[in-house]
């Protein structure tokens with residue numbers, strides 16, 4: 001079944017919009033069409049959290065609450081979801097939600113511009129977790145900026161919610177919302193708005209059909225990169241094919257030797273999955289954008305974006321990951337290493353898409369990763385490095401090293417690797433090897449870091465890896 005009408009639950013009702021503008025953001029819809037102005041626009045690029053709203057999604061008869069940046073999310077993605085705005089939190093005038101009460105009690109707001117965003121991020125946390133420690137609170141709030149209150153009172157407000165009974169009007173209404181969400185039938189979406197088209201197929205076979213029949217299309221996954229073509233560059237995307245509703249691209253397969261994730265799996269889901277295999281992968285992902293970004297952004301999108309500073313890329317490269325590419329006829333598997341050609345150029349041809357990512361599991365290896373950025377949270381890397389080593393009887397048997405931010409593509413450090421393999425695992429070996437960095441990379445100066453800084457950091461991270469493995473101890477600011 002195909003429909004040109006998106007449907008979502010809001011204010012305990014099903015809303016229907018026929019052929020909405022696929023380039024319109026949820027934020028514009030909320031402020032201009034719904035006339036709800038509690039949700040603010042700060043940066044319009046996903047960086048400040050002022051526009052945070054929460055989407056309720058049905059998962060096994062339960063609602064999962066996801067905070068998102070409405071400024072960089074296209075309206076059609078709310079199909080089959082519940083849209084929760086700051087205005088929905090208090091049921092009646094002068095009766096605030098427990099989160100709003102906590103913000104008042106702990107003086108968590110001054111000018112108030114950032115406040116709705118903070119409250120909505122906390123709301124998603126309050127609904128999804130029965131208890132939250134400092135780590136969860138810091139992670140939850142990492143995508144929200146406040147320029148006048150300072151974070152301490154806001155964090156105190158969040159902490160105080162632990163002692164609260166989590167019953168609220170959303171809990172009381174949950175059954176009703178679940179029933180409303182169930183009433184919205186699963187169907188493919190095809191929207192025509194002026195000269196713009198939007199397709200959201202539910203199955204791989206329908207996706208392939210749409211790709212065959214339509215030219216000059218752009219794939220949309222989480223949209224945390226693509227949407228900026230509209231919100232920042234003031235561009236116009238004529239034909240969008242959303243991969244995000246295709247169930248077959250959201251799978252996770254775990255065997256003894258590898259983890260395979262569909263290209264539509266969100267970074268937030270992936271971070272929790274990879275944690276028990278490669279804890280440093282998890283640590284890096286926790287500093288990737290914000291919860292709002294990772295709730296929608298995908299591992300597949302990060303790979304295809306092919307940014308030299310894409311955070312997952314050096315990690316996946318050092319782990320010898322492979323990717324599966326779906327062509328119109330078949331699936332081909334290639335090492336990720338062969339995928340990046342030049343600055344943001346990949347091997348992907350027109351009408352092909354990334355199907356999945358396969359990551360080997362090597363429990364006996366030493367895997368470590370480091371992200372160096374100007375700000376700890378919600379910042380882009382200046383340099384990101386990843387190390388995957390097999391050491392036997394103090395001899396380096398395998399040495400995989402990959403860097404982001406050091407060249408026009410994320411890349412392995414082959415010269416250094418060659419110098420390390422079959423050498424003794426010693427300070428002297430690493431000291432000599434690090435000086436070969438110029439043979440592998442010639443980074444550029446840019447606003448994030450100078451060339452010299454990048455080279456020095458890259459060398460120091462080699463030594464840091466050595467000291468951490470030899471001392472069996474992490475040398476981190478946050479360890």
Ligand SMILES: Cc1cc2nc3c(=O)[nH]c(=O)nc-3n(C[C@H](O)[C@H](O)[C@H](O)COP(=O)(O)OP(=O)(O)OC[C@H]3O[C@@H](n4cnc5c(N)ncnc54)[C@H](O)[C@@H]3O)c2cc1C
Nearest residue numbers: 046219221222223224225226289298301302310311353354
């Ligand atoms: C505020 C903010 C903070 C960020 N922080 C970080 C960060 O810390 N680290 C970092 O690495 N990145 C960061 N990013 C960049 C961004 O999150 C990533 O590039 C993201 O992973 C893209 O994934 P997506 O699913 O949102 O992709 P989309 O935006 O949907 O797509 C990106 C591109 O890939 C294509 N594409 C997506 N999936 C497929 C597929 N399966 N097959 C073929 N083509 C596909 C799209 O057509 C598009 O060209 C940040 C972005 C923002 C806005």
Ligand code: FES
Nearest residue numbers: 042043048049071
């Ligand atoms: S307005 Fe800043 S994140 Fe959306």
Ligand code: FES
Nearest residue numbers: 110111114146147
């Ligand atoms: S209260 Fe003013 S920006 Fe946060």
